[in-house]
Amino acid sequence: MRQMKLGLFFAPGGHHLAAWRHPDAYPDGFNVSTYVSMAQMAERGCFDMLFVADVYSITPKGKRADTFRFEPLTLLSALSMMTRNIGLVATATTSFNEPYNVARKFSSLDHISNGRAGWNIVTSSSATEALNFGLDEHLPHAERYRRAHEFVQVVRGLWDSFDDDGVVIDKQNGVFFDPSKLHMLNHAGEFFKVRGPLTLPRSPQGQPVLVQAGSSEVGKNLAAEVAEVVFTIQRDLNESQAFCADVKARAAKFGRDPQHVLIMPGVMPIVGRTRQEAQDKYELLQSLIHPEAGLMGLSRTLGTDLTGVDVNGPLPDIDAAKLTQSRAVGILEAARRDNLTVRQVYEKLLVSKGHRQIFGTAVDIADTLQEWFEAGGADGYNIMPASTPGGLADFVDLVVPELQRRGVFRYAYKGGMLRDHLGLPRPPNRYV
Template sequence: MTEKKQLHLGAFMRPVSLHTGAWRYPGSYPDANFNFAHLVSFAQKLEAAKFDAFFMADHLAVLNMPVEALKRSHTVTSFEPFTLLSALAGLTSRIGLVATASTTFDQPYHIARRFASLDHISGGRAGWNIVTTANPDAAPNFGLDEHVEHGERYARAREFYDVVTGLWDSFADDAFVRDVETGTYFNPERMHRLDHSGPELKVRGPLNIARPPQGWPVIVQAGQSEPGRQLAAETAEVVFCAPRDLEAGKAFFKDIKARVVAAGRSADSIKLLPAAFIVIGDTAAEAQAKRLRLDSLVSYESSIASLSISLGTDASKFDPDGPLPADIPETNASKSGREGVLKLAATEGLTVRQLAQRYGGYSGLAFVGTAESVADEMEKWIEEEGSDGFNVVFPYLPQGLDDVAERLVPELQRRGVFRKDYEGTTLREHLGLERPQNKFFPSDAK
């Protein structure tokens, strides 16, 4: 009997729900995105359900939308990722902790120290989601008049990855001998100074933290543009992506795996986890009713603002009941987001108002149905190589999370496609990823 493929589950938890109406849904916690006690409860429930990871996105500016829309958003405030995840590390023991950190608006030494610290504090559960920051409103917060050009951001990100991983390898695993008798704390011959000097970055090193327990925290990447896909193929071990359906998922899966092999890596060295919005009901009709009620809580002001963010331009100036203009220019915002809107508008012939309604709630891949029907869809994605699992987006908190943890997960476990318990203690072990070899001390390979 052929062993069933095992799927991986991450939880998208910043914001706690990507749906604009989530905080208004009956029974939800309106302050769930900025209430530490609630977040602790969510993390512990996810760990009890054996999720691979708790994932925090990050924003370096208030969302670039009109104040009439912004005042309705539950994402205006949220915790800084490292502060929150470091606190959660002490209140959990197995679940992975993935934080987003920007290569455009931070320095490699800072990033290397923070993630190495989080990996040590958590006992090997840290992951770094590499982003170049799409929001142009972040630039003025860091002394820039204009956002850095898209291609330049990705060129810096590629070099940034080399520097950070090089800093993590500053010490061999056995460098810290701590010999009380001789008074030798560490062996200098097992320390490497990076001395990196490249087109974008100049960093001496070494890092003043021991090599992380995982060797390197798990590398996560989420860009879907051409530069983003290539960066993922060369560096990432997990890819968070947003295909709209199984066919798009299969095409993305095939493309990324081929690029990984072309980059000289094993296809199994990377896991693809599409974002999946999940609504569970006792019946399909009940689940659909929940989704419709949730969508009804989104105002037009929020809807058109969300569409504007995806397009990278102010969509409120368009005729609401007309088609999307054909001459929308490219910007330095997310290119894949813009292309997704244009494709959806062309494929379904939607008006600007209809597009806004779709984007104002949640416009991506959604599994809406019973625990059994959602499990059917997830299995199909795994079997047909559309993904290696999913990064779950909850519709509202806490009930939406409880429905997944207490109803869907047991169904997946019953089918033998998801773990009943953790087999290891690190995020790499959860994901089936190897511990990387030290660049400068190869004998440290596991």
């Protein structure tokens, strides 16, 4: 029986815009122990993977918690020592990195974790990241994706630097690796010139799992060509079915098996033992939203400074055509369609970063997750607990057993690698 995939979208204080103000949030302050206990809790729930997002800039005001973040590869290396099975997926942008560094870091994580690494390929959408990398503004959208495309080709080429059996460690004859099983990349393209090889043997999974999260036309094409997992924002089943069908059809055109492109929309669940309890949990979080945090979050997402606007009036004119990320376009379209005030936009949509919010008992939550999964609207979900640790514990202790009982989620890990959990093949080395 086909089973759904579950990822935990990491946010140490929870995903709701005001979650960090919840009485239970940040019991130890900003500290790695919070991440360790969340990782172990997700592993207890047999989650396929953890996912760490990343942005290289912050909004210099103190009203939001998701400004601070550890460097993802460093964090996941630490977590790999504190967990055994769960996959470890980190974001690394192709806009402000070099492919050699990225290839080496993810290969290292795959070795260190015994085959649990995944790379979330993003092109970066925040306007201020470029300012930390010698630029005055971000690259144009099309150029970001051309660079991303070439970047991925280089990284994958470097991961194949050695055949799987290239490292022989033959002490008798004094041969550490077999030079005939070493391949120089010798790449020269529009953005990169990389000779290779990588300074590591091929990693346990052959190549770390590739994840992608862009929803623009070029973003979907990149996903279809290379991604094995696609993170997405879908709030409506019909749209999600169309998105899945679209990306999988594009993947088939690239000669890929559509079953090896797993679509995982993000969902923010609020689980209660009763519906009323779920509603109360939601209302507590909503009551904690600081209007400035709402405005700041919207400003950042929409790439438009909203300081001083009347929160009880409509959004000012923002040209959707100029927005470079699909998350922003989705929020803007929903705001216009439903005639929302600025306050309603952040209270209804931004609280979950634009992702679908689902409420209720474990049965309610399992019903909707199963419905989308069986109707071709998702292969699994990126779970975004509204608050942590409580929201994650509710999911693991209440929803996971319900999904297991229905046969749509595993009771135990069957293999040790992320590819095993996700049912993805091991990529052959391009040179063999």
